[in-house]
Amino acid sequence: MKRKEIKWRHKFRGTMTGRQDGIIFRIYRKWDAPEQGYTVSCHDTKKTGRTINTAGHMTFTWEEAVEFCQQIAAGEVDLETMRAKFAAEDAAKERTAIRRSIEEAKRFQEELEKAGISYRTLLHLTALQQEMDGLAHNILLGFERGEGWPDGT
DSSP: OOOOOOOOEEEETTEEEEEETTEEEEEEEOTTOGGGOEEEEEEETTOSSOOEEOTTTOOBOHHHHHHHHHHHHTTOSOHHHHHHHHHHHHHHHHHHHHHHHHHHHHHHHHHHHHHTOOHHHHHHHHHHHHHSOHHHHHHHHHHHTTOOOTTOO
């Protein structure tokens, strides 16, 4: 069976769109990082399960992206399995990010304990510091360097 070619139109900043059989295809290229390749998203307007987005999971050359879209249009790709794989990858990335953030928080908490302050105290002090104007900031820095207060007190 001969596949019907998707006709592509340039939208903006490296994005091409096409339509076929109730699917809106978009091929994206990061305009500021074209070396990262293309990603594909498909929106199924007929709601028959042909929606997918490869961003963060798969990248393609232009030719590979076009072929991937053609395969989706022809029903040659198991999108349900692919979505399940992407969901598992996302869950693993989230678990990794949480573990990394916990370690970062623990390291910061150790520094707070060394300084003898709590995180809430730090937040309070940060809010007070942000309310100071630039001159007050510079006066305080001078005081910390041993210059005293500008008025001699």
